[in-house]
Amino acid sequence: MSETVIEAEGLKKKYGDTEAVAGIDLSIARGEIFSFLGPNGAGKSTTVEILEGFRNRDGGSARVLGEDPGRAGREWRSRVGIVWQQETMVPKLAVRDVVRHFAGYYPLPHDPDAVIELVGLGHKAEDLAESLSGGQRRRLDVALGIVGQPELLFLDEPTTGFDPRARREFWGLIRDLAARGTTIVLTTHYLEEAEELADRVCVIARGRVRAVDTPAALGGRASAQATVGWLEDGERREVLTDEPTRVVSELAGRFTGEVPELSVHRPTLEEIYLGMVKDTDEAEEAAA
Numbered sequence: 001m002s003e004t005v006i007e008a009e010g011l012k013k014k015y016g017d018t019e020a021v022a023g024i025d026l027s028i029a030r031g032e033i034f035s036f037l038g039p040n041g042a043g044k045s046t047t048v049e050i051l052e053g054f055r056n057r058d059g060g061s062a063r064v065l066g067e068d069p070g071r072a073g074r075e076w077r078s079r080v081g082i083v084w085q086q087e088t089m090v091p092k093l094a095v096r097d098v099v100r101h102f103a104g105y106y107p108l109p110h111d112p113d114a115v116i117e118l119v120g121l122g123h124k125a126e127d128l129a130e131s132l133s134g135g136q137r138r139r140l141d142v143a144l145g146i147v148g149q150p151e152l153l154f155l156d157e158p159t160t161g162f163d164p165r166a167r168r169e170f171w172g173l174i175r176d177l178a179a180r181g182t183t184i185v186l187t188t189h190y191l192e193e194a195e196e197l198a199d200r201v202c203v204i205a206r207g208r209v210r211a212v213d214t215p216a217a218l219g220g221r222a223s224a225q226a227t228v229g230w231l232e233d234g235e236r237r238e239v240l241t242d243e244p245t246r247v248v249s250e251l252a253g254r255f256t257g258e259v260p261e262l263s264v265h266r267p268t269l270e271e272i273y274l275g276m277v278k279d280t281d282e283a284e285e286a287a288a
């Protein structure tokens with residue numbers, strides 16, 4: 001049995017009349033990359049802040065690395081890394097000195113120079129942190145989140161401002177951390193990022209969990225019907241089918257070879273996600 005790092009039951013949080021978190025259950029295993037998806041204002045940050053120990057819950061229970069995050073102390077905090085949505089405030093120092101400075105807060109930090117290399121800032125190590133570009137600044141935030149060698153890493157929109165290559169490099173870094181046993185809780189609005197990285201995604205809408213599954217299977221995606229398309233007599237043809245392989249082999253037989261402009265399309269994670277969020281809105285509006 002894999003070790004459970006985060007366990008929450010019935011989490012609740014209200015801000016005035018706003019029920020930001022309305023009863024959330026979660027179970028996240030060691031080494032898992034677990035991604036929250038959901039529209040603006042869905043309750044993701046509030047949930048994550050409760051798990052990080054930065055926000056009090058109004059109801060429910062939570063265990064994170066074996067402790068209640070609402071009561072845990074310094075030793076527990078040193079085992080948790082956080083990359084906030086906002087840039088971390090840093091002193092007016094060179095990148096290397098900023099990372100060394102933060103490493104000093106932890107009992108068993110990584111080598112700061114190795115972390116700087118890992119996030120791709122080796123060539124900027126002597127530059128002032130405030131002179132970095134937006135994407136480079138975000139890499140520094142990631143460096144500060146991992147320098148303490150956390151067992152559990154929270155990443156809130158970590159790749160905002162990254163160029164496509166930097167984003168792919170970052171994904172590699174996160175996979176490596178998870179492969180070495182770090183549990184990663186990722187909040188992102190990039191569906192592609194969730195699909196690439198997450199072992200499981202959790203869709204939150206209006207303060208509740210709407211679905212938890214692998215990106216490939218979310219919302220019945222793996223078994224959803226496929227659309228097979230091709231060109232015939234100058235016209236685009238399409239069929240919706242449970243058996244795309246059979247349709248394609250029939251087409252291959254009929255065309256005796258290459259089928260013109262053949263395509264097979266299953267719903268993307270984005271299509272499934274948008275459908276789920278729309279259904280939630282419609283159901284709640286109907287109930288209101």
Ligand SMILES: Nc1ncnc2c1ncn2[C@@H]1O[C@H](COP(=O)(O)OP(=O)(O)OP(=O)(O)O)[C@@H](O)[C@H]1O
Pocket residue numbers: 015018019020038039040041042043044045046047
């Ligand atoms: N400090 C606060 N005071 C009052 N209301 C708040 C506070 N923080 C969040 N809320 C409200 O709680 C709800 C959930 O907000 P939350 O920040 O958890 O959503 P989110 O899913 O993280 O959104 P986003 O994707 O925009 O970051 C929203 O309606 C928000 O306006």
